[in-house]
Amino acid sequence: MxxxxxxxxxxxxxxxxxxxxxxxxxxxxxxxxxxxxxxxxxxxxxxxxxxxxxxxxxxxxxxxxxxxxxxxxxxxxxxxxxxxxxxxxxGWQIWTANKPLRKPADFEGITFRVMSSPLLITAYRLYGAYVITVPYGQIYDDLALGRIDAETQPFFAIQEMKFYEVQDYMIKANQxxxxxxxxxxxxxxxxxxxxxxxxxxxxxxxxxxxxxxxxxxxxxxRRQMIMAAKPSMKYIELTDEEINAFKE
CATH class of the missing domain: 3.40.190.170 (Bacterial extracellular solute-binding protein, family 7)
Structure with a gap:
């Protein structure tokens, strides 16, 4: 074959x-x-x-x-x-953004890109984000131009697509x-x-x-490569208490 x-x-x-x-x-x-x-x-x-x-x-x-x-x-x-x-x-999906996302209230007022699953769209709307779907290949430009504020991918994708160049925070929430x-x-x-x-x-x-x-x-x-390429990148792992706020 x-x-x-x-x-x-x-x-x-x-x-x-x-x-x-x-x-x-x-x-x-x-x-x-x-x-x-x-x-x-x-x-x-x-x-x-x-x-x-x-x-x-x-x-x-x-x-x-x-x-x-x-x-x-x-x-x-x-x-x-x-x-x-x-x-x-x-790999676990990591939130990338230009501000810390540590509680649901932090999503209020940000434009968050997700894939087109209705359930994903609903989840982030419930957190308070304005949710949009754009093709994967368009994410970098939209982040760079400010059309979207945040998105979520595994580390390998964040590194390969260079999303870290136009984002300041990576947040691991185990969601x-x-x-x-x-x-x-x-x-x-x-x-x-x-x-x-x-x-x-x-x-x-x-x-x-x-x-x-x-x-x-x-x-x-890939996480280590991102941190080496952009030492100013801030990587946050949410605590159990912070995660519980999202579960609620």
Missing amino acids: RCKIHLYGELGTSGEITELLQKGDLHFAFQSPGHLGSYIPEVQVFSIHYLFPTDFKLLEKILRKGPHTYKALQKYYRKHKLELLSIIEE LPFIGTFAANHMFIKGLPEDIRDMINDAIEGANEYIFDFEPKLNEK
Whole structure:
């Protein structure tokens, strides 16, 4: 099997990629529940703040080996012409802003960018933010021009996309891990010979093993790279008491 790989942005926005996958114009794609929730409401379970454990091994067990995780979601993917192949964790989502965000009241009056999941939009509105959705590739310019004040990504994305250049604070609130799903067009995967499907599943399992081992190291390295590149950056980890205010 030979695969042609397209990098982010080559084929359109996240929503457009979902539609290409549903039509069969794409065979495989990473689908973030943060965007996919607009199509499959049930995947918004991955967008519920403070639902997931901070214990990494327990989180991995839930996502990779939970007895009901795939079974519960697969029927909803198939209903929308998709096949769920993998669920991965890409790091805790970090708030970036130009002021500290330590309590819900700190969100009042700021324009906060989130993905298009209705549940995410509602969560940040409840904190008091004015919430907008813009394409991932547009975030840097909007931050630099002041069209948005804050956003949330794992460390690796903040570093790769250089969001830290136009933000002064990074805040870890443990509200939500960034969870990605790897999906295929349902009819395409269903039509493959069994031995090819087995080969794909073996490759996915091997990739999952690598990803869950590598992710914590990657994000910590990227955090250190950000702090080295911008020593004035202020990194805040919320206390349990501060986190409880968001849970309430």
